[in-house]
Amino acid sequence: MKIRLVFLVGLFLSFNSLVSGQQRPNFVEFINSQHDWVDSVYNKLNKKKRIAQLFMVRAHTNLGQNYIDSVxxxxxxxxxxxxxxxxxxPVRHANLINEYQAVSEVPLLFALDGEWGLGMRLPDSTVSYPYQMALGAIQDNDLIYRMGREIAKDFKRLGLTVNFAPVVDVNNNPRNPVINYRSFGEDKRNVTRKGGAYMKGMMDEGIIVSLKHFPGHGDTDVDSHHDLPVLSFSRERLDSLEMYPFRELIKEGASGVMVAHMNIPSLDNTPNLPSSLSEKVISEILKGELGFKGLTFTDxxxxxxxxKYFKNGEADVRAIIAxxxxxxxxxxxxxxxxxxxKAVRQKRIDKDDLERRVKKVLASKYWLGLDNIKPVNLQNLYSDLNRRASLQLSQTLADHAITVLKGKRKLSELSFTRKTAIISIGTNELSPFQRILNDRLDNELPFLLSENxxxxxxxxxxxxxxxYDQVIVALHDSRTRPGSTLRYNSTVKLFISQLASTSAHFVLFANPYTLASLPGIEAANSLMIGYQNDETLQRAAAKVILREIEATGKxxxxxxxxxxxxxGQ
Incomplete structure (x- = not known):
C-alpha cells in the first residue's frame, strides 16, 4: 500500500499553495530541512528499501511489454x-509512468536526458530545440530562459520530474567525442550565462535540474561511455576553467549536479579512480569547497x-562512500x-550520513508534490506536448543563432531575380533550405550532391x-550527432574548395568545427553557419538570404x- 501522510493543516496549505501558485520554496533549503512526511515515509521503509531510494533504474517503451513489465x-x-x-x-511513456507509480510503495522520481527538450529521447513526436552549441551563439539569454520554462512544462505534462540538463561543460577540445555540440561553447562565462538561464527557467517551473558533468568533461578526447578518460590538468586550471560554471551556478541555487566518470590525478591521485567514486572530488570539493547542498547524481x-576498474557492485558502494x-x-x-x-555493517559507510541522504531524496519528492500524486492525463497529450508557443520559440531560437562569419554585405547583394543555382551537398533529397528559396528566387534550379x-x-x-549568375551552396551533415569533421569524400571536398574561390555563397548546416576539415572555405564570398542539419536552422538561413531577418549570432x-x-558580422 502506498505510504500516505496525515500532516499539519497549516503546512499542507502553505506548501501546496507554493507548489501550485506564486512562489515555490527554495529547493536546496527545503531538502535539507526536516519534514513530517519525509520522516513518516522513512520510518515505514525497511533497511533495503531505504537504500533503494538512492537508485534509479533504466526504462524504455520501445522494447516491448515484456521489458516494461520486467522493470x-x-x-x-x-x-x-x-x-x-x-x-x-509520449503516450507509451505516460502509460508507463502511471503504471510504475501505481506499483511503487513510495512515489518515484522520473528523469530524462532532455538537453534539447523531450525531443532528445522522443524525436518523432515532441519538440526538439536547437543543440546547445547553436544556443551558445545567441546573444539574448532571455530566450534560453523561456526555453527552459517550455521544456519544464513538457516534462511536467508527461509526469517527469528531473531533467538531466543543462550541460555546462566548457567545450575547448574540438575532438571531444561525447560533449562537443552538447556544450554552449568554449567560453566559461558564456557557458555560465546560458546554463544559468536554462537552469532558472526549468527550476522556476518546478523541475529538478542536474548540471553536468562535474568537474567538467569538455576537454577530453575519450568518451566515458566506453573508457575512463584521464584529465591531466592542474588544480589551478580546473578551478579557473572547468569548474567555473558549476561554482557560479551553485551560488545561484542549482538543484542538482551530475558527476562525470573521469580520472583526475590533480584532484585525487588514486589510480584508476573515476571522479564519480572520489570522496575528494564529491565530498571535499563539490560539497565542501563549492558548498553544494542539492542532489548529487552520478552519471x-x-x-x-x-x-572498468570497479566490478561486481564495488562501484556502487564507492559512489555512496564518495x-x-x-x-x-x-x-x-x-x-x-x-x-x-554490507558496507554499512562494515562501517565503510556511515549509517547517519546514509539516512540524511535518503531523507534528502524523499524531501525532493515532497518538494515536487509527489505526496499528492495524480496520474498523467492522456487526453490531448500529443497536442499539449507540441504547443504552438513551443514550436514558435524553437524557430525564434534558430533565428537568433544563425551566424554570418564573413561577407555580410555581399550576402545582402544577392539578387532575387538573377538566375541562381542552389546546391545542397551531403544530402540525397531536396532540403527545406532549397524548397524555401525555390519559392522565392526566380530562374533558380536546385542541385544535389551526396557526400560520396x-x-x-x-x-x-x-x-x-x-x-548561372549566382550560386548558393548548402553543406549538410545528415548524422543525428553532428561530428567535428564531415564525411565528404576527397572529390567533394576539392569541389567545395574550387567553389569557395568563386563568388559562391556558403551556408553550413553542421557542427562549426567541421570548417577546419574544409580546406579553402575561408576564401568563400560569404559564409553563414547554421550549426546543425535542422529544419528550423535551414529556415533561419533562408530568412537571412531573403532579408527577412538579420543574423545576430556569434x-x-x-x-x-x-x-x-x-x-559574427
Whole structure:
C-alpha cells in the first residue's frame, strides 16, 4: 500500500499553495530541512528499501511489454527511488509512468536526458530545440530562459520530474567525442550565462535540474561511455576553467549536479579512480569547497568509464562512500543494495550520513508534490506536448543563432531575380533550405550532391553552373550527432574548395568545427553557419538570404585561425 501522510493543516496549505501558485520554496533549503512526511515515509521503509531510494533504474517503451513489465517487477520488489526514461513514445511513456507509480510503495522520481527538450529521447513526436552549441551563439539569454520554462512544462505534462540538463561543460577540445555540440561553447562565462538561464527557467517551473558533468568533461578526447578518460590538468586550471560554471551556478541555487566518470590525478591521485567514486572530488570539493547542498547524481553507473576498474557492485558502494545522493542506472541494483548494506555493517559507510541522504531524496519528492500524486492525463497529450508557443520559440531560437562569419554585405547583394543555382551537398533529397528559396528566387534550379558523389557527378554540376549568375551552396551533415569533421569524400571536398574561390555563397548546416576539415572555405564570398542539419536552422538561413531577418549570432567556439570565438558580422 502506498505510504500516505496525515500532516499539519497549516503546512499542507502553505506548501501546496507554493507548489501550485506564486512562489515555490527554495529547493536546496527545503531538502535539507526536516519534514513530517519525509520522516513518516522513512520510518515505514525497511533497511533495503531505504537504500533503494538512492537508485534509479533504466526504462524504455520501445522494447516491448515484456521489458516494461520486467522493470515494473524490479521497482516493486526492490523499492527503487526513481526511473530514467529513454526511447519510446509520449503516450507509451505516460502509460508507463502511471503504471510504475501505481506499483511503487513510495512515489518515484522520473528523469530524462532532455538537453534539447523531450525531443532528445522522443524525436518523432515532441519538440526538439536547437543543440546547445547553436544556443551558445545567441546573444539574448532571455530566450534560453523561456526555453527552459517550455521544456519544464513538457516534462511536467508527461509526469517527469528531473531533467538531466543543462550541460555546462566548457567545450575547448574540438575532438571531444561525447560533449562537443552538447556544450554552449568554449567560453566559461558564456557557458555560465546560458546554463544559468536554462537552469532558472526549468527550476522556476518546478523541475529538478542536474548540471553536468562535474568537474567538467569538455576537454577530453575519450568518451566515458566506453573508457575512463584521464584529465591531466592542474588544480589551478580546473578551478579557473572547468569548474567555473558549476561554482557560479551553485551560488545561484542549482538543484542538482551530475558527476562525470573521469580520472583526475590533480584532484585525487588514486589510480584508476573515476571522479564519480572520489570522496575528494564529491565530498571535499563539490560539497565542501563549492558548498553544494542539492542532489548529487552520478552519471550512468553502467558506463565503461566507471565499472572498468570497479566490478561486481564495488562501484556502487564507492559512489555512496564518495558522497553521491542518487546513483543512475546501476548494472545490478539488487546486488548494489546488498553491497551497500554490507558496507554499512562494515562501517565503510556511515549509517547517519546514509539516512540524511535518503531523507534528502524523499524531501525532493515532497518538494515536487509527489505526496499528492495524480496520474498523467492522456487526453490531448500529443497536442499539449507540441504547443504552438513551443514550436514558435524553437524557430525564434534558430533565428537568433544563425551566424554570418564573413561577407555580410555581399550576402545582402544577392539578387532575387538573377538566375541562381542552389546546391545542397551531403544530402540525397531536396532540403527545406532549397524548397524555401525555390519559392522565392526566380530562374533558380536546385542541385544535389551526396557526400560520396563521384567525379562524374561533380563534373556535371560544375559544368551546369556556368549557366548561372549566382550560386548558393548548402553543406549538410545528415548524422543525428553532428561530428567535428564531415564525411565528404576527397572529390567533394576539392569541389567545395574550387567553389569557395568563386563568388559562391556558403551556408553550413553542421557542427562549426567541421570548417577546419574544409580546406579553402575561408576564401568563400560569404559564409553563414547554421550549426546543425535542422529544419528550423535551414529556415533561419533562408530568412537571412531573403532579408527577412538579420543574423545576430556569434561563433561560440574557435575553429582555427580563420574562425574564432565571438566572430559574427
Amino acid at each position: 515494473a517487477k524490479v521497482i516493486k520488489k526492490e523499492g527503487l527511488g526513481g526511473v530514467v526514461l529513454f526511447q519510446g513514445g 550512468a553507473m553502467d558506463m565503461r568509464g566507471v565499472v 558522497g553521491n545522493d542518487i546513483l543512475e542506472l546501476s548494472q545490478d541494483s539488487k546486488r548494489a543494495i546488498k553491497a551497500v548494506r 558523389a563521384t567525379a562524374d557527378e561533380v563534373s556535371r554540376v560544375s559544368s551546369a553552373l556556368r549557366n 561563433l561560440p567556439v574557435t575553429v582555427n585561425t580563420f574562425f574564432k570565438y565571438g566572430d
